[in-house]
Amino acid sequence: xxxxxxxxxxxxxxxxxxxxxxxxxxxxxxxxxxxxxxxxxxxxxxxxxxxxxxxxxxxxxxxxxxxxxxxxxxxxxxxxxxxxxxxxxxxxxxxxxxxxxxxxxxxxxxxxxxxxxxxxxxxxxxxxxxxxxxxxxxxxxxxxxxxxxxxxxxxxxxxxxxxxxxxxxxxxxxxxxxxxxxxxxxxxxxxxxxxxxxxxxxxxxxxxxxxxxxxxxxxxxxxxxxxxxxxxxxxxxxxxxxxxxxxxxxxxxxxxxxxxxxxxxxxxxxxxxxxxxxxxxxxxxxxxxxxxxxxxxxxxxxxxxxxxxxxxxxxxxxxxxxxxxxxxxxxxxxxxxxxxxxxxxxxxxxxxxxxxxxxxxxxxxxxxxxxxxxxxxxxxxxxxxxxxxxxxxxxxxxxxxxxxxxxxxxxxxxxxxxxxxxxxxxxxxxxxxxxxxxxxxxxxxxxx
Numbered sequence: 001x002x003x004x005x006x007x008x009x010x011x012x013x014x015x016x017x018x019x020x021x022x023x024x025x026x027x028x029x030x031x032x033x034x035x036x037x038x039x040x041x042x043x044x045x046x047x048x049x050x051x052x053x054x055x056x057x058x059x060x061x062x063x064x065x066x067x068x069x070x071x072x073x074x075x076x077x078x079x080x081x082x083x084x085x086x087x088x089x090x091x092x093x094x095x096x097x098x099x100x101x102x103x104x105x106x107x108x109x110x111x112x113x114x115x116x117x118x119x120x121x122x123x124x125x126x127x128x129x130x131x132x133x134x135x136x137x138x139x140x141x142x143x144x145x146x147x148x149x150x151x152x153x154x155x156x157x158x159x160x161x162x163x164x165x166x167x168x169x170x171x172x173x174x175x176x177x178x179x180x181x182x183x184x185x186x187x188x189x190x191x192x193x194x195x196x197x198x199x200x201x202x203x204x205x206x207x208x209x210x211x212x213x214x215x216x217x218x219x220x221x222x223x224x225x226x227x228x229x230x231x232x233x234x235x236x237x238x239x240x241x242x243x244x245x246x247x248x249x250x251x252x253x254x255x256x257x258x259x260x261x262x263x264x265x266x267x268x269x270x271x272x273x274x275x276x277x278x279x280x281x282x283x284x285x286x287x288x289x290x291x292x293x294x295x296x297x298x299x300x301x302x303x304x305x306x307x308x309x310x311x312x313x314x315x316x317x318x319x320x321x322x323x324x325x326x327x328x329x330x331x332x333x334x335x336x337x338x339x340x341x342x343x344x345x346x347x348x349x350x351x352x353x354x355x356x357x358x359x360x361x362x363x364x365x366x367x368x369x370x371x372x373x374x375x376x377x378x379x380x381x382x383x384x385x386x387x388x389x390x391x392x393x394x395x396x397x398x399x400x401x402x403x404x405x406x407x408x409x410x411x412x413x414x415x416x417x418x419x420x421x422x423x424x425x426x427x428x429x430x431x432x433x434x435x436x437x438x439x440x441x442x443x444x445x446x447x448x
Contacts, residue, residue, distance in 0.1 A: 001119050004093035004177070005040040006085045009033055009101035010053030010072040015226045021055030022225070023101040024062040027235050028242070029262040029280055032225060033059075035104035035238075037066050040097065042108030043115055049088055050101065051081045077194030078171070079187045086181050095119070096177045098197070102225045105234055105241075106172065110221055114174050114214050124179035125204050126212040128172040132219040138168035139198060141213070149211040152198045167215075169198065170222035179204075238263075268304065286320070300330070303338070316348075319355075343378070351382075354397065366390070368407075371397030371415060379404040396431060405440075416446060 013022025023033040033050070040048050050067035052059045053075045060069055070084045082098060089096060095118050097111065110128070118126040127149075129141050135155065140162050142151045152169050153162050183203055187195045204211055216222055220237050223230065242263060243256040250269035253259045258275040261267070265279045274292030279285065283297050286304035291297070294310040302308070302318045309325030316330035324330075324342035333350030336342065340353045343361035351368040353359060359370075360378035367384040369392065370376065380401050382393045393407045396415030401407070406424040413419070414431030423440040432446045 001095060002093040003044045003095045003097060003115060004046075004089045005044045005048045005097040005099070006082055006089070007033070007036055007040060007048055007050045007067065007099055007101050008078060008081050009059060010051050010075050010081055011102070012054040012075075013102070013226070016228060016231075021058050021062075023059060024055075025225075025231055027104055027231070028238050028260075031062055032104050032231075032234075033063060033101035034066070035263075036099060036101045036106065037063070039106055039108040039111055040099060043097065043111045049085045051084050053081075077190070078197035079184060079195035079199065082180070082197060083184050083195070086184070089177070090181055093177055096175045096180055098171075098173045098175065100171065100224065103170070103172070103222060104225065105223055105237055106221045110214075110216060111172075114172065117212050117214055118174035118176075121210075121212050122176075123204070123210045123212050124176045124183070124207075125201060125209070126174045126214065127201070128170055128216050128222070129167050129213045130170055130216040130219050130222050131167050133166060134219070135163075135166070135168060136224065138170060140165040141167040141169055143167075149201065149213060150205055151202045154198070170216070170224075171197065172222070173197070173200075175200075295325075337372075360403070365393075367409065368393040368395065370395045371399065373397060374399045374401070376401045377403035377405060377421070381406050383408045416448065418446065 009023045016022050024031045037048055048067045050069050051072050052069050053072040056071055070088055072081045072084045097115060114126055114128055137155050139152045139154045140158055141149060142153060144150045183200055186203060187199045190196055201211055223234060225231050225234055242261050243253055243259060246267050247253055251267045252272040255275040259273050260278040262280050264282045266284045268285055268287035270287055271285055271289040276294035277292040278296045281299035283300050285302045288305040289302060290307045295308050296312045298314045300313045300316045303320035305320055306318055306322045311325040311328040313330040315332040316334040318336045319338040321339045322336045325344060327345045328342050329347040331349035334348040335352040337353060337355045339356040342359045345362045346359050347364045349366045351365045353370045354372035356373045357370050359376040362378050363376055363380040366382050367390050368382050374395050383406055384390050391409035393409045394412040396413060398416045399413050400418040402419045402421040402423060404422045405419045408426045411425055412428040414429055416432040417429045418434045419425060419440060420436030423436055424438045425440045429435045432448050433442045434444050434446055435442045
């Protein structure tokens with residue numbers, strides 16, 4: 001049975017008090033709508049249709065090709081929003097799932113349960129309900145003595161007796177598509193000048209059909225975000241959900257409340273995350289690592305058995321058994337091979353350190369290639385930029401760079417070569433040679 005999904009994202013979101021469309025506000029590094037799209041994609045397996053309106057161009061740019069977009073203009077309610085998807089979806093599927101871009105905690109598992117019910121019943125509507133004391137402005141589910149849904153009453157129109165009902169309508173549905181497209185045309189304009197999707201429930205009941213329901217097991221899943229307070233609440237719940245999943249998978253978090261893991265991160269078994277660890281983007285951390293405290297990792301691959309203390313890593317690659325920190329900075333293009341040691345306050349950009357290389361504290365390597373087992377003394381700087389262009393530095397295997405050496409690129413230091421402390425290297429140094437001075441000059445050859 002073919003399934004399509006419509007995500008409603010046209011609202012203005014005025015209570016966010018922001019120039020950014022509500023559905024683009026970030027949660028754990030992703031736009032709010034990303035979570036809804038991912039949950040719907042888990043169920044449908046295909047492309048999704050998103051109904052946009054307010055800030056349409058920003059939404060398209062912010063979400064890219066994650067969805068196919070249809071414009072709701074003017075915005076005349078949820079029923080009218082779904083009508084905009086008909087030209088794109090009519091005849092394409094047997095079922096249409098409808099959910100919201102501002103409900104990022106709703107999981108693919110819950111949507112999957114809803115779809116399963118819709119698939120095994122011939123009724124036109126299957127819907128989620130939630131039973132909770134915190135009503136959040138949701139409409140109340142009205143049932144007949146037999147327990148079947150007979151309608152939905154919005155909170156503003158509910159009587160005192162109806163307000164005491166705690167089975168609520170979060171507004172997530174799965175429709176038989178053939179029924180949906182014709183039923184949408186029968187929705188009457190409300191006194192507020194809008195077409196409400198909730199009216200379809202009453203229409204189905206009036207037609208003699210049964211409305212199937214699935215109760216959401218965790219009420220937190222259907223928290224809708226309308227204010228920055230809701231945004232913070234959702235972020236805290238998402239963080240807890242992600243952290244719990246990784247701890248159950250064999251990752252230790254010394255203080256989960258102060259550990260920040262974004263949704264596309266992967267972590268290896270027996271890795272330990274100390275407080276103040278932030279892992280962003282599509283970072284991958286291997287097994288048996290010790291990360292933090294106070295370490296930031298963004299879009300970086302970390303191998304097995306690495307120790308990273310109080311450092312910042314951006315778009316870098318670390319192989320196994322790397323040690324670094326505290327207070328190191330890896331910038332884009334940094335590659336630390338197996339067994340590299342990097343002392344405190346070191347910085348590496350667009351450079352490769354070969355296996356077993358050691359880099360002392362207070363050093364900077366930019367646009368450099370360092371051979372295996374080389375030693376970079378404290379205070380070493382590659383002078384790679386002349387104000388217009390950047391130039392490479394090559395340091396051979398087993399080379400020893402003395403403290404406070406300035407390597408004025410482009411320059412090469414041969415394998416096994418050494419520089420004296422404070423040398424300013426402006427010319428290539430042959431292998432197995434010792435160079436000292438300002439500017440550095442070779443004073444003798446070294447035994448191999």
